[in-house]
Amino acid sequence: MLPADYIDLYCERTAPGFWNEPLNALSNLSFIVAALVALYLVRKRGKSGIAELVLIALAAAIGIGSFLFHTFANTWSELADVVPIWSFVAFYIIMVIYRATGENLFRTLRASAIAVGITAAIFWFSSDAVLTDIDAGPDPFNGSLQYLPAMVALLIATLLMHLRKHPARAYITLATATFAISLMFRTVDMALCFSVAFGTHFMWHLLNGLMIGFLLAALVLKMPPQGQAR
Known part of the structure; x- marks a missing residue:
């Protein structure tokens, strides 16, 4: 008898059990490493910004949440997996816009509203929900279309960074x-x-940890708070 809320979405899992997905679980260490490296870069820069510390904490939370999902494999751990991911995405986009607009609150709110509209439209056409679909297996995209908004956001950011010759363009390109x-x-x-x-x-997991490392490095090193040299 399988548990009522048992979720089996990935090839590595063959049965219920805490360590039935050892590679999927332990590969989440990449997010912890990315968070620690970003924390080191912030401290090396000499001044910590609360927003950057929140993003670093969210990066670590992604690793912890995903570890829980790939060990417990149930409904509550699925939420622990996806909530930090989308919280990081939303807050990172807002922070990049805020820093890119010279910390102009009105322009940040306007650009963020546009970004929300675009994201909502993409979700409408590509996915019914943010949560991984429990029937994702037969899907030819294996549930990956839910991440299409993030892919589009990165492509747009990369294009804009290159058009403006922004100092962070190399990091954002590598992340994309x-x-x-x-x-x-x-x-x-x-x-x-x-x-x-x-x-x-x-x-x-391994590559997304690297990707988040690039994103955090872009923000910390190339888009610091006003008053700090780039």
Whole structure:
């Protein structure tokens, strides 16, 4: 008898059990490493911003939440997985806009409203919910379309950074490329299950930890608070 709220979405999981997804669980250490590196960069810069510390904490929370989901594999741990992810995405976008507009609150609110509208439209056409669909297995995209808004946001940010020759453009470009590759690994996890017994989802974690590291480095090093040299 399976638990009523048991969730099995990935190739590596074959049965209920805390350590039934060891690679998927332990690969979440990449988010903790990214958070620690970003914290080091903030302290090396000499002045901590509360917004950056919140983002660093959210990056670590992504790793913890995803670890819980890939060990407990149930409804509450699924929420622990997705809430930090989308909280990081939303807060990071707002902070980038705020710093890019010279910390202009009105322009930040206006640009954020546009970003919310675009995101909502993409969700409408690509996914019914933010939560991973429990029936994602048969889906040819394996539930990865829910991350299309994040991919679009990164592509737009990369384009704008290059058009404006922004100092953070290299970091944002690396983050975008890394996310595209990681999304591919997430998508093919179930499709390659017969040939790769443990799946490829763990690569999604490893590369996303790297991607978040690039994003945090861009904010800390190239988009510091006003009054601090870039």
